[in-house]
Amino acid sequence: MAQDYYELLGVGRTASPDDLKKAFRKLAMEHHPDRNQGNKDAEKKFKELNHAYDILKDPDKRAAYDRYGAAAFEGGHGPGGPGGFNTQGFDFGSVFGDIFDEMFNGGRTGRPRADMRGQDLRFNLEITLEQAYGGTEATVRVPSSVACEACQCPTCHGRGRIRAQQGFFTVERTCHTCHGAGQVIDKPCKICAGQGRVRREKTLKVNIPAGVEDGTRIRLTGEGEAGTRGGPAGDLYVFLSVRRHALFEREGSDVHCRVPISMVQATLGSAIEVPTLDGKAARINVPAGAQGGHQFRLRGKGMPIMRSTQRGDMYIEINVETPTNLTAKQKELLKEFEKAGSKTSPEAEGFFTKVKEMFGGDD
Numbered sequence: 001m002a003q004d005y006y007e008l009l010g011v012g013r014t015a016s017p018d019d020l021k022k023a024f025r026k027l028a029m030e031h032h033p034d035r036n037q038g039n040k041d042a043e044k045k046f047k048e049l050n051h052a053y054d055i056l057k058d059p060d061k062r063a064a065y066d067r068y069g070a071a072a073f074e075g076g077h078g079p080g081g082p083g084g085f086n087t088q089g090f091d092f093g094s095v096f097g098d099i100f101d102e103m104f105n106g107g108r109t110g111r112p113r114a115d116m117r118g119q120d121l122r123f124n125l126e127i128t129l130e131q132a133y134g135g136t137e138a139t140v141r142v143p144s145s146v147a148c149e150a151c152q153c154p155t156c157h158g159r160g161r162i163r164a165q166q167g168f169f170t171v172e173r174t175c176h177t178c179h180g181a182g183q184v185i186d187k188p189c190k191i192c193a194g195q196g197r198v199r200r201e202k203t204l205k206v207n208i209p210a211g212v213e214d215g216t217r218i219r220l221t222g223e224g225e226a227g228t229r230g231g232p233a234g235d236l237y238v239f240l241s242v243r244r245h246a247l248f249e250r251e252g253s254d255v256h257c258r259v260p261i262s263m264v265q266a267t268l269g270s271a272i273e274v275p276t277l278d279g280k281a282a283r284i285n286v287p288a289g290a291q292g293g294h295q296f297r298l299r300g301k302g303m304p305i306m307r308s309t310q311r312g313d314m315y316i317e318i319n320v321e322t323p324t325n326l327t328a329k330q331k332e333l334l335k336e337f338e339k340a341g342s343k344t345s346p347e348a349e350g351f352f353t354k355v356k357e358m359f360g361g362d363d
């Protein structure tokens with residue numbers, strides 16, 4: 001009687017696809033022929049594990065197995081049977097390359113992978129604070145390599161392998177035309193000099209969401225260097241830097257702006273208009289006697305918060321300017337003001353009173 005596939009993989013019948021995959025990976029690595037040279041039992045176990053996982057990972061085949069058992073796949077599809085798996089001509093690397101890359105640090109010992117993933121690329125993009133505030137679509141031009149179409153193998157289209165459907169199974173074999181190279185080079189291609197890749201500059205659109213921060217990384221899948229022998233392309237990573245603004249300073253989702261006002265405006269009070277990142281002016285009422293460093297909070301006028309409908313706040317800090325380049329008349333008026341007034345600078349008066357007390361009063 002055939003062993004139960006779930007029992008073979010060491011999982012229950014309600015195991016999730018992830019649980020099946022984890023169990024299979026663990027057992028397949030343990031019994032892989034490359035780790036058990038000359039061990040026929042390990043080789044047999046490996047084939048049984050492969051067959052069981054191939055059935056259970058497919059929802060339709062798993063449903064058939066749950067209902068009818070192994071009998072649902074009789075007729076030449078069992079391990080070691082007619083039309084099934086045997087070690088002669090069986091390409092472990094091409095079927096399990098993604099799993100055993102982890103075991104052998106990128107490829108099987110003694111045999112290189114037929115396909116190689118292209119390298120990832122990095123592109124540094126500087127944007128303005130306004131673009132970070134509202135979001136934007138940027139156009140970038142990236143020098144990269146793409147697969148040379150002129151010299152790809154016509155049989156496998158540059159993959160180096162051919163796939164064929166046999167019943168429930170997909171069988172993958174080395175391409176008989178290019179013998180796994182992905183290219184047929186009787187004479188070196190004049191376009192790529194036999195390299196299989198050519199240098200080109202790609203123009204890409206990058207969607208930058210509102211609220212991005214300095215250092216944000218955006219990934220464009222498959223826009224990196226072309227792979228070799230039909231391997232997948234790498235990815236492009238766009239790193240954003242936000243240019244320093246002349247008026248605003250960002251702190252997380254909040255924005256700060258320092259606004260200068262005259263001594264008269266601070267003394268008598270006034271209404272002033274201040275800029276905001278949305279391009280509209282906001283009106284602020286400065287109370288009479290306002291001191292330098294006083295802050296006003298504008299709710300919701302800061303930066304958008306990514307993946308949220310909320311926004312930060314904007315803080316306006318007033319800076320009271322001391323008059324400069326005074327005329328003789330203006331200086332005289334200020335002197336008269338100083339003589340006529342009293343208690344117009346309570347903070348200064350209080351400070352010097354404490355100084356006198358510290359040093360013994362009037363003595």
